[in-house]
Amino acid sequence: MMKSEKDFCGYWLKNIKTFKSQEGEIFQASVYKDNKKIGFFSEDGHGGPATLEGIKQYESPEIITLKEFAKAVDRNPSDESYHVFIAKIADTILFNRKIKRLCKTRIVFTYKSDPKDNYRTINRVFTGTGTAFKKAMKKQHNKIVDIVYNEEV
Numbered sequence: 001m002m003k004s005e006k007d008f009c010g011y012w013l014k015n016i017k018t019f020k021s022q023e024g025e026i027f028q029a030s031v032y033k034d035n036k037k038i039g040f041f042s043e044d045g046h047g048g049p050a051t052l053e054g055i056k057q058y059e060s061p062e063i064i065t066l067k068e069f070a071k072a073v074d075r076n077p078s079d080e081s082y083h084v085f086i087a088k089i090a091d092t093i094l095f096n097r098k099i100k101r102l103c104k105t106r107i108v109f110t111y112k113s114d115p116k117d118n119y120r121t122i123n124r125v126f127t128g129t130g131t132a133f134k135k136a137m138k139k140q141h142n143k144i145v146d147i148v149y150n151e152e153v
Contacts, residue, residue: 002099002152003092010034013041013089021045027090041086050083099149107133108149119149126150 004012013029014037020026026045031038031052039052095117102108107122114120126133130148137145 002096002149008085008089008092011085011089013086013093016090016093018094019045029086029090031086043083050086100153103150103153109133109137109145110147110149112144112146114146 010033012032012035014032016027016029018025018027021044023045026043028040028042031041041050041052043050099108099119102119102121103126105123105125107124107126108119109122110119126148130145130151133148134145137143
């Protein structure tokens with residue numbers, strides 16, 4: 001199943017931009033809570049701390065750390081846990097984008113036995129219903145299809 005902000009307590013990211021850095025892929029994004037912008041998240045990609053800028057609860061637009069953000073939203077004030085939390089949201093959004101793009105030209109699905117967030121594709125445009133596709137795959141390959149992403153897009 002594709003996730004949304006409901007799965008992240010109302011937090012979501014918009015305007016995500018990804019970059020390559022010395023430490024791998026990094027990103028920047030606007031952070032939203034219940035569809036209201038609360039700040040801007042940024043990683044520098046050089047081992048420094050990630051930051052959130054311009055949280056509206058704060059009077060000044062100065063840069064604050066994730067620890068301060070965590071205190072502002074009554075969460076566990078651990079820099080790492082907030083970096084991970086925001087990274088999970090970004091991973092989810094980027095995964096959803098990729099699946100939507102693939103669904104335009106392919107059938108995208110998972111078997112029940114596949115690991116979480118893995119998917120398979122068939123280089124064919126999806127027509128019909130997910131139920132019919134699941135029955136055909138069961139009959140032809142004797143495998144149980146769990147999710148047909150084309151139905152969710």
